[in-house]
Amino acid sequence: MRLMVCIMSGASRQLALLLCGCCVAALGAQAEERCPAERHQAAQYVAAVYEHRSILSPNPLALTSRKQALELMNQNLDIYEQQVMIAAQKGVQIIVFPEDGIHGFNFTRTSIYPFLDFLPSPYLVRWNPCLEPHRFHDTEVLQRLSCMAVKGEMFLVANLGTKQPCHSSDPGCPNDGRYQYNTNVVFSSNGTLVDSYRKQNLYFEAAFNTPLEVDRITFDTPFAGKFGIFTCFDILFFDPAVRLLRDSEVKHVVYPTAWMNQLPLLAAIQIQRGFAIAFGVNVLAANIHHPSLGMTGSGIHAPLKSFWHHDMESPEGHLIIAQVAKNPQGLIGTGNATGKMDPSHSKFLKILAGDPYSEKDAQDVHCDGAPKWNTNAPPTFNSEMMYDNFTLVPVWGKEGYLQVCANSLCCRLLYQRPTLSKELYALGVFDGLHTVHGTYYVQVCALVKCGGLGFETCGQEVTEAAGIFEFHLWGNFSTSYIFPMLLTSGMTLETPDQLGWENDHYFLRKSELSSGLVTAALYGRLHEKD
Secondary structure, eight states: OOOOOOOOOSTTTTTOSSOSEEEEEEETTEEEESSOOOOOOTTEEEEEEEEBOOOOOSOTTSOOOHHHHHHHHHHHHHHHHHHHHHHHHTTOSEEEOOTTTTTOSOOOTTTTGGGOEEOOOTTTOOOOTTTOTTSSSSOHHHHHHHHHHHHHTSEEEEEEEEEEEOOTTSTTOOTTSEEEEEEEEEEOTTSOEEEEEEOSSOSSOTTSOOOSSOOOOEEEETTTEEEEEOOGGGGGSIIIIIHHTTSTTEEEEEEEEOOOOBTTTBOHHHHHHHHHHHHTOEEEEEEBOBGGGTBOOEEEEOSSOEEEEOOSSOOSOEEEEEEEESSOOOOOOSTTOOSOOOHHHHHHHHHHHHOSSOOSOTTSOOOTTSOTTOOSOOOOEEEEETTEEEEEEEOOSSEEEEEEEETTEEEEEEEEOSSOOSOOEEEEEEEEEEOSSSOEEEEEEEEEEOSSSSGGGTTSOOOOOOOOOEEEEEEOOSOSOEEEEEEETTTEEOOOSEEEEETTEEEEEEOSOSSOEEEEEEEEEOGGGO
């Protein structure tokens, strides 16, 4: 059984948000612990996320009965219950399960109907499904989840399909007389239905309706204050994700997801961690586990530390348990950095001060502020990355300063390499509308390892790398919504040494990588241009 190693070091204890973590791999009631969970302190709470390998319908397009649907869903709920009881033994106070984990996916609007529970509004009705199971019809799944929360004495967050009847007088009412929603539910430790959230940004989910009004849901807990909640694809959009976090009291996000990994920029753990860093919050992310579909990657992420699981080989689900700070602390920005400035950062600041905006086009890679020690401008080229046409420049030599531009965005890289590896790296830029598998506007600066030695391989999916860099990566972004991403060999998440705004440029700085660099990126979203 593959286990995720507990991440902890004495040196990082001061900075760490998750001061101790315990990662548990589990199947059924069997579990093996890599490190014991310590008794949580007052400044922390204990959280769990479960990456679930769901038992799927053999034919999601076929029509079935409610009885058959419940038989399938109860198999998944049995596993959920086992994980809740394991988590309860570790003192877990909140557990998060993934999107689509109970019913599966690839349904039509008609074929999913027997899998849907009726969900009364928590705002209109105070209801404990475990104690009042017969109050509403077609609520068997909600009843089981409520009773799990009671048995485990913990808050429980899960995702299911729900239905809401509507009348023909409602102009938005579908022809079949009901709304169908992709829904997250939150139960308190006594089984009460605390809140629900209906997914706003559906990802090719024909079985579900988009809510006519955006749910902006937060819920309070006695152990950690206020949590926000959204689902999967929502993480890339202003509503509800960004708007929720305008509430400064929201320090934590619960995030059920069914995310298909896409490297080099949008692996599940990349975007989860990037969101935690960008907004200075804790993200409790539970993904579905189907490696054959590219679906894995869950974690408990804080701005300074992550406990994550990414496994494309094991067929089993995985439980992560960690202690989490109630008040997450962000990365050190430029303004409050202390101590002696290292030469590379001094050089970076000199470049910015001498040449804040280069007027030269992308073909003339060097700007006036470039150090004199790099005089041969490498060629720019175009290659497809994430279905977008990136403009790139190769990263050659043991040290250098590069720039590459597209539209209004110029990306720059100041780097040193202790040794050269037999690999091709490139600095890429994209500033435009992404139109494949969703439509949204991005500005991206990315240092990536290419799939081979040819320029055309830059942008391909890579998980292993040997190249070590010390670098500053920055760009003149037009948005403040920027996800910092730092991924090294073996799908390892790294924490930037420093990031923030300097002279109207957003930068990321890193030295002492633990392994070869796969991707270092600043992934910006311009919501107003969607």
